[in-house]
Amino acid sequence: MTGGLQAYVAEALATETPDEVGTxxxxxxxxxxxxxVLFYGSVLRTGALGDILDFYVLTDGRRGTPLRRLGLRWLWPDIS
Known part of the structure; x- marks a missing residue:
């Protein structure tokens, strides 16, 4: 990473989030x-907890029955 990007990422990671977000x-x-779990979006910038909170949840694989996995694949696309 370049110095500017590294400083930006370090600052972002050091930012405290509200207790409600952590919970x-x-x-x-x-x-x-x-x-x-990655918290992102406008609430991260504004702190307006009354708005919609955006999260990505990273997992190590698919869980559940084959029918559930099929339904999840249809509803939520994989991101690569």
Whole structure:
């Protein structure tokens, strides 16, 4: 990474998030079997917790029955 990008990422990672965001991220990780949860979007910038919170939940694979996996694949595309 270049110095400017590295400083930007370091600053973003050091930013504290509201307790409510951390609580919801932990709940999502537990419920969905997440390895990591990424909080992003306008609320991250504005702090307006009354708006929609945006998360990506990263998992290590698909879970559930074949029918559930098919339904999830249809509803939510894989991102690569």
């Amino acid at each position: 919801l991220a932990r709940m999502l990780a537990e419920r969905l079997g997440g390895c990591a």
